Amino acid sequence: MNSAEAAKTIVDGLKRAGINFVATLPDINLADLLREVEEDRDFIHVPVCREEEGIGICAGAYLVGKKCAAIMQNGGFFNSTNAIVSTSLQYQIPLLLLIYYAGDIGDRTFSTTGSMTEPVLQALGVRYYVMRDTGGAPELIKRAEILADDSKRPVALLLTKEVLGRRPSLQLS
Amino acid sequence: MKRFDCLRALAEVANEALIVSSAGAMTLEWNYLRPGDGNFRVRTLGLCSSIALGMALGLPDRKVIALDGDGSLLMNLSSLATIARMRPKNLIHIVFDNEVYEASGSKKTATGAGTDLVSVALAAGIKNALWANALDDFAKAVAVALNAHELCFIGAKVSTERTEVPPYPIDEVENKYRFIRHVEKTAGIEILKRHLPASYD
Numbered sequence: 001m002n003s004a005e006a007a008k009t010i011v012d013g014l015k016r017a018g019i020n021f022v023a024t025l026p027d028i029n030l031a032d033l034l035r036e037v038e039e040d041r042d043f044i045h046v047p048v049c050r051e052e053e054g055i056g057i058c059a060g061a062y063l064v065g066k067k068c069a070a071i072m073q074n075g076g077f078f079n080s081t082n083a084i085v086s087t088s089l090q091y092q093i094p095l096l097l098l099i100y101y102a103g104d105i106g107d108r109t110f111s112t113t114g115s116m117t118e119p120v121l122q123a124l125g126v127r128y129y130v131m132r133d134t135g136g137a138p139e140l141i142k143r144a145e146i147l148a149d150d151s152k153r154p155v156a157l158l159l160t161k162e163v164l165g166r167r168p169s170l171q172l173s
Numbered sequence: 174m175k176r177f178d179c180l181r182a183l184a185e186v187a188n189e190a191l192i193v194s195s196a197g198a199m200t201l202e203w204n205y206l207r208p209g210d211g212n213f214r215v216r217t218l219g220l221c222s223s224i225a226l227g228m229a230l231g232l233p234d235r236k237v238i239a240l241d242g243d244g245s246l247l248m249n250l251s252s253l254a255t256i257a258r259m260r261p262k263n264l265i266h267i268v269f270d271n272e273v274y275e276a277s278g279s280k281k282t283a284t285g286a287g288t289d290l291v292s293v294a295l296a297a298g299i300k301n302a303l304w305a306n307a308l309d310d311f312a313k314a315v316a317v318a319l320n321a322h323e324l325c326f327i328g329a330k331v332s333t334e335r336t337e338v339p340p341y342p343i344d345e346v347e348n349k350y351r352f353i354r355h356v357e358k359t360a361g362i363e364i365l366k367r368h369l370p371a372s373y374d
Contacts, residue, residue, distance in 0.1 A: 021227075021230075021231060044230055044231070046226075046227075046230065046255065046259060047255075047258065048251075048255050049251035049252075049254050049255055050249075050251045052219075052220070052223075052249070053220075053223045053249065053251060053252050053255055054223075055220075055223075056215075056217065056220035056221075056222075056223030056224045056226075056227065056249075056252075057223045057224070057226050057227035057230075057255075058227060059220075059224050059227060060193070060223065060224035060225060060226060060227025060228035060229075060230075060231065061227035061228065061230060061231035062227075062231075063213065063224075063227075063228060063231075063349065063352055063353055063356065063364075064191075064227075064228050064231040064232040064235075064356050064360070064364070065231060065232070065356065065357075065360075065362050065363075065364040066227075066231040068227075082217060083217050083220055086216050086217040087215070087216065087217045087220055087224070090216055090345050091216075091345045091346060091348070091349045092346050092349065093349065146368075149368070150368070
């Protein structure tokens with residue numbers, strides 16, 4: 001599946017999970033996904049300047065009845081931690097975090113960011129799932145949304161290059 | 174100008190508006206002047222404007238008023254650019270600027286050293302942004318904003334004086350539930366849907 005098809009599949013999953021409000025900040029690997037989000041009139045889409053804003057914006061939208069997701073890179077997730085702790089967790093507000101996993105195994109960039117991503121999620125007590133199979137993405141998104149709603153906490157889905165249709169197979173010599 | 178007097182003027186006209194306020198003495202003063210479940214207290218410094226933006230976008234037929242502070246807004250200046258970009262017609266962003274981190278020991282903020290938050294808001298793209306430096310001006314600006322169907326930003330230079338009022342009566346989780354129930358009742362929508370099975374599945 002190429003990145004455009006993967007983006008459509010993930011957005012379809014968000015919609016089938018009932019997500020109708022999305023805050024985003026770009027990463028090149030999220031480009032197709034964010035284009036799909038932006039063009040889809042079923043979402044209220046808020047492009048933020050800093051990811052922590054998005055945690056607050058989604059909290060406010062949740063309080064008035066929206067089902068929210070925030071899409072960002074893992075560096076942006078680090079930018080968001082104070083809001084996740086003292087708003088999302090302190091007030092018990094559900095939120096779906098779709099985090100591009102920069103520095104994942106096989107990447108040439110951001111290995112330090114990658115190495116800290118899962119430990120920080122664990123430290124925050126935010127349950128997370130690493131997504132590698134695009135075909136299974138809609139079901140996993142729905143299950144994550146159910147978990148967020150039931151636990152009244154953020155749940156993170158780590159978007160790898162595989163699930164985004166952006167990792168060609170390595171040419172092994 | 175005293176913040177408490179401004180808040181009293183606002184409380185007389187705020188009616189059904191949802192109020193999002195940055196934690197600190199201001200929130201206690203507001204809750205004393207207009208107690209009720211339509212008040213949401215923010216605990217993350219900086220996030221008041223963002224939470225209010227999310228509410229305004231999610232419930233576009235309802236006025237949402239952010240009661241922000243200078244220290245808080247300075248921590249999240251980029252929210253002004255996002256608010257300007259989204260331009261919700263039902264959002265009123267009020268900043269009480271006393272030029273100190275009042276809740277954190279009253280050290281001077283950047284506004285005390287010259288940063289002009291109304292100029293920042295204007296430069297960020299919020300067209301209706303003005304200073305109100307006397308109580309009459311503040312009351313007038315609030316009345317105009319409540320009747321306008323457009324995004325408004327009001328800066329209010331206030332003294333560091335606090336008014337003795339009772340502590341906030343509820344914790345964060347109770348605040349959340351009461352606020353949501355209030356929105357459900359007053360907006361006629363269901364937010365907390367019941368998914369629980371009849372028995373354990």
